[in-house]
Amino acid sequence: MTQLENHQIAESPNHIIAVVGAGQMGHGIAHAMLRAGHNVLLLDTSQAFVDAGTKRIIKGLARDVEKERLTEEQRQQAVTRLKTTTSAADLAPADFIIEAVTEKFDVKAGVLRSLEPHCRPETIFASNTSSISITRLAAATDRPGKFVGLHFFNPVPVMKLVEVVPGLQTSPETVEKAIALATSAGKTPVRVNDFPGFVSNRVLMPMINEAVFCLMEGVADAAGVDNVMKLGMNHPMGPLELADLIGLDVCQDIMMVLYESFHDSKYRPCPLLEKMVAAGWLGCKTQRGFYTYPRE
Numbered sequence: 001m002t003q004l005e006n007h008q009i010a011e012s013p014n015h016i017i018a019v020v021g022a023g024q025m026g027h028g029i030a031h032a033m034l035r036a037g038h039n040v041l042l043l044d045t046s047q048a049f050v051d052a053g054t055k056r057i058i059k060g061l062a063r064d065v066e067k068e069r070l071t072e073e074q075r076q077q078a079v080t081r082l083k084t085t086t087s088a089a090d091l092a093p094a095d096f097i098i099e100a101v102t103e104k105f106d107v108k109a110g111v112l113r114s115l116e117p118h119c120r121p122e123t124i125f126a127s128n129t130s131s132i133s134i135t136r137l138a139a140a141t142d143r144p145g146k147f148v149g150l151h152f153f154n155p156v157p158v159m160k161l162v163e164v165v166p167g168l169q170t171s172p173e174t175v176e177k178a179i180a181l182a183t184s185a186g187k188t189p190v191r192v193n194d195f196p197g198f199v200s201n202r203v204l205m206p207m208i209n210e211a212v213f214c215l216m217e218g219v220a221d222a223a224g225v226d227n228v229m230k231l232g233m234n235h236p237m238g239p240l241e242l243a244d245l246i247g248l249d250v251c252q253d254i255m256m257v258l259y260e261s262f263h264d265s266k267y268r269p270c271p272l273l274e275k276m277v278a279a280g281w282l283g284c285k286t287q288r289g290f291y292t293y294p295r296e
């Protein structure tokens with residue numbers, strides 16, 4: 001890993017992918033893109049956030065060698081293809097920008113607008129939003145035809161699915177390029193229309209929210225709720241374990257998008273979920289959610 005200098009980037013036949021947000025999803029997307037042979041520019045608001053994301057990428061690439069998904073030489077090459085920055089101007093060479101910042105419309109729209117002056121007109125903007133309207137985000141940018149939803153799943157290097165979500169304005173060529181990018185990273189793209197929560201979170205989040213209601217009302221304890229869903233429904237993880245992995249703040253934000261978009265009270269976030277977020281108990285990333293976790 002090197003700090004970005006003078007827009008110098010290793011020669012590669014592959015794309016230059018800028019990933020904005022080095023958190024849970026951003027670092028995973030960057031990891032998957034590096035593994036696929038792309039050059040990655042990773043941006044976050046502070047060097048500390050960038051460094052934390054980079055540390056996780058380096059660890060993930062080392063694990064790929066242990067598991068024989070990469071050779072040591074490929075790992076070393078991947079590391080040299082990663083550049084990090086806190087300055088939007090450094091994203092100028094990017095072919096794709098994948099935004100993976102906080103799940104709030106105003107934050108995402110602000111970030112996208114701040115990148116526009118630095119990017120070439122042909123650069124495709126993609127959002128990893130879990131639930132926010134791609135049409136609305138696209139309309140907030142200077143390139144609605146070159147804007148698309150690319151919804152990766154957590155942990156990104158492992159999960160096969162990418163929901164590819166065209167907004168009303170997205171051009172067919174942009175959709176094709178987004179599908180090709182997801183495929184190049186070994187993912188299986190599924191094209192989904194632009195409705196709140198798409199398919200994944202329209203189905204998953206109400207289930208997680210209902211599991212939190214079960215816990216709050218004392219129907220069962222956390223392990224009991226999760227065991228019912230694992231042993232009875234054959235889910236690999238229980239909904240509360242999964243909520244901890246996703247991040248309880250992210251779950252709450254997605255429920256709020258569903259609630260406000262459909263104007264239907266069935267999507268109101270469970271008060272216990274809201275209380276835990278207010279306490280800063282966000283799941284794995286803060287070592288405490290429905291369960292506790294050792295520091296990495």
Ligand SMILES: NC(=O)c1ccc[n+]([C@@H]2O[C@H](COP(=O)([O-])OP(=O)(O)OC[C@H]3O[C@@H](n4cnc5c(N)ncnc54)[C@H](O)[C@@H]3O)[C@@H](O)[C@H]2O)c1
Binds near residue numbers: 020023130152
């Ligand atoms: N967590 C999941 O399981 C999951 C799954 C699929 C999609 N998503 C979506 O991915 C996005 C990111 O979620 P996450 O879980 O990675 O969150 P996170 O909190 O782990 O990371 C968000 C990152 O964005 C950075 N950020 C915030 N504002 C920024 C700005 N103005 N410029 C640059 N960076 C900025 C933060 O510093 C942080 O590092 C959200 O839209 C979320 O809905 C999350």
